[in-house]
Amino acid sequence: MFKVYGDRFSGNCYKVKLLLSLLGCDFEWVAVDILKGGSRTPGFLAMNPNGKVPVLEIEPGTWVGESNAILCYLADGTPYLPDDRLARARAFEWLFFEQYSHEPFIATSRYWIRYLGKAEEYRAQLDAKRPGGYAALGVMERALAERDWLVAGAGRCTIADIALYAYTHVAHEGGFDLAGFPAIRAWLDRVAALPGYAPMG
């Protein structure tokens, strides 16, 4: 049975929980307290030398890190990773977009506010993160105004949607207002209505 080492309120960790739930896979969740150094112990670094949650244990002694790499591994051979070469490339585009153009703005803002509880102390940094975060939401909004799911040609939910759902559905906790993004809001509802959906937490 899969083990997931993670933090229940981390979007990166939630991605793994959500895909496993949608796939109907049993898994064991092992809580790691990142604020108390839980991802920097020798035992954790043996699983992931980069010292980050989540980590997926496939079997004792075999671990995969990087949330989106875990999604690729779990979705391999399932409809959540398209078979068609171009559609698969589109899924990868969104996964890298998520880690480079979305997460560093939206998730980082949420981390300062929700995890550290230091919205005032980080006010200047939060302000600096807003344009990038709203730009990422704009890219998503324009895509989702044209189709129900992020990957053009897939016609269904893929790991691109799961990866981007994780931090977008809690973007308000990072100070981002989705009022001006109706296509994103309709898509969030579509994800939450999927059979097997599991909430964060």
Added chain:
Amino acid sequence: MFKVYGDRFSGNCYKVKLLLSLLGCDFEWVAVDILKGGSRTPGFLAMNPNGKVPVLEIEPGTWVGESNAILCYLADGTPYLPDDRLARARAFEWLFFEQYSHEPFIATSRYWIRYLGKAEEYRAQLDAKRPGGYAALGVMERALAERDWLVAGAGRCTIADIALYAYTHVAHEGGFDLAGFPAIRAWLDRVAALPGYAPMG
């Protein structure tokens, strides 16, 4: 024939050139001047709504963005993306590591110094980027001390090596000293000795 829209001294763009060269694929290079807004024109945004180089044109009207997604697309079905599911997951781990834990430190520092020529103006930001950049190099060094190529189990060069080579081989231009990283330096030499290797530029 593939067209690559890119900047010759961008590591993200160089990745695509290097893989195409190693694969022996012909391609046309279309220079985009990112400092003059070349990646923000309506024509460019039609190819990549996120407004970033590189973009791969597969055929007229069909484009893929995100350097590492392009690598995945081009390597699909070749030995540069392993067939084995776990080895493939390891390649993805390194690709996401590159975009989240390496590029934002090492490539960003190089951008300030080499592209903008503002090392003094960005001194505080450069100092702030050093621990993260050296941490990423440390993760690579420990992996490469154990094996010749980044993906455990692949036993050869994969797109993980190509993605990480791009900015690591010019890390000194971002102010990073590789003197303390002998395994990385030996690996850089291995990549540069591959048949079909093409230099940046």
